[in-house]
Amino acid sequence: MSRSNNSSSAKDFLSDVEKRSHQNLLECLQCGKCSGGCPVASEQVPGPRQLVAEVLAGLKQKALSNPLVWHCVCCGTCLIRCPVQISIYRVSSALCEIAHEEKMAPSVPDINLFEVLFLKSVENYGRLKELRTIAEYNLRSGHFLKDVDKGIRLMLKGAISPVEIVKGWEKDKRVSSIFEKARKIG
Amino acid sequence: MKVGYYPGCSLLGTAKPYDTSTRYVCQAIGLELEESPDWTCCGASPALKMNNLLSVSLAARNLALIEKTDVTDVVAPCPFCSRRLKNANEELDVDPELKKKVLEVTGLQIAGKLSVHNLFAFIRSHIGLEAIRSRVRMPLKNVQVIPYYGCYVAEPGGASDESDPKNPTSLDEIMRALGATVLDWDFKTECCGAALALTKTEKVLELSGRIIREAEWRGADLIVVVCPLCQANLDTRQGDINSRQKTRHEIPVVYFTQLIGLAMGLSPSKLELNHHMIDPLPVLRKKGFLA
Numbered sequence: 001m002s003r004s005n006n007s008s009s010a011k012d013f014l015s016d017v018e019k020r021s022h023q024n025l026l027e028c029l030q031c032g033k034c035s036g037g038c039p040v041a042s043e044q045v046p047g048p049r050q051l052v053a054e055v056l057a058g059l060k061q062k063a064l065s066n067p068l069v070w071h072c073v074c075c076g077t078c079l080i081r082c083p084v085q086i087s088i089y090r091v092s093s094a095l096c097e098i099a100h101e102e103k104m105a106p107s108v109p110d111i112n113l114f115e116v117l118f119l120k121s122v123e124n125y126g127r128l129k130e131l132r133t134i135a136e137y138n139l140r141s142g143h144f145l146k147d148v149d150k151g152i153r154l155m156l157k158g159a160i161s162p163v164e165i166v167k168g169w170e171k172d173k174r175v176s177s178i179f180e181k182a183r184k185i186g
Numbered sequence: 187m188k189v190g191y192y193p194g195c196s197l198l199g200t201a202k203p204y205d206t207s208t209r210y211v212c213q214a215i216g217l218e219l220e221e222s223p224d225w226t227c228c229g230a231s232p233a234l235k236m237n238n239l240l241s242v243s244l245a246a247r248n249l250a251l252i253e254k255t256d257v258t259d260v261v262a263p264c265p266f267c268s269r270r271l272k273n274a275n276e277e278l279d280v281d282p283e284l285k286k287k288v289l290e291v292t293g294l295q296i297a298g299k300l301s302v303h304n305l306f307a308f309i310r311s312h313i314g315l316e317a318i319r320s321r322v323r324m325p326l327k328n329v330q331v332i333p334y335y336g337c338y339v340a341e342p343g344g345a346s347d348e349s350d351p352k353n354p355t356s357l358d359e360i361m362r363a364l365g366a367t368v369l370d371w372d373f374k375t376e377c378c379g380a381a382l383a384l385t386k387t388e389k390v391l392e393l394s395g396r397i398i399r400e401a402e403w404r405g406a407d408l409i410v411v412v413c414p415l416c417q418a419n420l421d422t423r424q425g426d427i428n429s430r431q432k433t434r435h436e437i438p439v440v441y442f443t444q445l446i447g448l449a450m451g452l453s454p455s456k457l458e459l460n461h462h463m464i465d466p467l468p469v470l471r472k473k474g475f476l477a
Contacts, residue, residue: 039377040377040389042389069235071389073231073337073377073380073381074234074266074380075338075380076337076338076340076341080340080352087341092235093234093235093238096236097236097237097238100235100236100237110386111382111385111386114232114384115231115232115236116232118230118232119232119236122226122227122233126226126227127198127226127227128196128199128227128230129199130195130200131199131200137384137385146384146387147384147422150422150463154200154422154463157461157462157463158461159202159458159461159462160199160200164199172226174226174247175226175227175244175247178240178243178244178247178291181290181291182237182239182240182243182291183237185239185290185291186239
């Protein structure tokens with residue numbers, strides 16, 4: 001695959017991704033050691049090597065809709081294995097950020113939905129309310145009874161409390177202003 | 187010795203035993219924890235993927251408030267919290283433009299004078315094995331433990347104080363100081379599937395399933411962890427892993443602080459060892475450890 005099609009939009013995209021991720025992608029050797037170790041790569045999810053190739057070739061739409069960017073759990077295995085120390089999870093994160101900014105529909109909507117609900121909880125309450133976020137995800141994604149058996153068993157052991165889901169709806173201003181300003185300044 | 191303590195959201199919820207046991211154990215080993223004033227979420231991976239400025243600002247708010255106290259070091263038990271706080275601290279240090287924006291967003295000044303650590307690595311490096319060993323009342327004799335660090339510890343220059351992030355050893359050393367038999371294995375920093383547990387559950391069953399299978403094959407009585415996500419995935423999904431793989435694994439997954447507390451003579455219920463899905467008490471009893 002050629003390094004770049006040399007068009008200015010391809011170069012702009014590459015430099016935008018490099019700037020956001022603080023990674024020098026031109027150093028990529030395309031050796032594939034990242035893909036060999038990536039825990040989320042599968043028949044449906046291409047490994048990090050292909051994602052970097054798409055960015056290098058300026059294939060913006062392809063890179064932004066690559067399911068890897070949503071599946072990536074930021075584990076850092078790609079970075080550990082990379083002979084030139086590229087942190088590809090930072091590249092994935094940067095691509096998610098661009099997709100958000102350009103209001104692209106996420107290519108893996110359920111993962112995105114969970115992350116949106118996670119951040120909504122943090123924006124509203126300052127801290128993540130885990131159980132409420134899980135309950136909301138199940139409701140919104142239509143998996144009403146998912147993991148309810150586990151929840152009940154943990155409740156019986158006294159490990160989690162249903163009160164956490166229903167109590168405490170007052171909004172917390174500590175971080176909502178951070179969300180507001182960060183969105184504005186970007 | 188006094189340090190800042192950033193518990194993180196999970197330790198108030200599903201990982202409460204981690205918080206409880208951390209507080210007991212740190213008190214016992216002479217590590218005074220000053221809880222971060224008015225702390226809020228570090229942003230974790232969702233903020234990182236949504237908006238980098240938001241992500242750094244969420245971490246920076248906590249760093250700025252901790253800086254106002256009199257500590258120079260801050261510990262976080264959760265490896266992702268400590269990685270985010272540490273990375274944000276470093277990014278602000280090298281990027282004045284970002285720092286200016288973060289000041290605008292948070293209204294808070296960051297001097298960058300804090301040193302951020304993973305709790306387990308800090309205990310190993312700053313409290314030391316001798317201090318742990320000297321407080322052991324009930325050595326974990328005959329208990330075979332597998333130390334599982336998880337992936338978030340392993341990032342180079344990232345979350346841990348380990349000299350070799352690819353092959354961390356602090357947890358092994360702490361467990362040996364407690365008298366446990368530490369088993370060697372190949373999965374100590376492999377990923378468990380982390381936050382995909384709700385959305386891509388099959389993937390988590392596959393990744394966590396490999397870890398459980400390997401731990402069983404090595405003969406582990408217990409898997410000891412430092413990460414709330416690892417604990418939740420390996421413990422609460424082990425039943426589903428068994429259904430999927432047609433296996434009958436039943437390996438308890440406990441926090442390292444719970445085992446330190448146990449060896450120091452604290453009661454299992456105080457350490458909330460009875461809060462896990464797979465009860466660790468039967469195996470400990472079988473090993474003659476609990477009366």
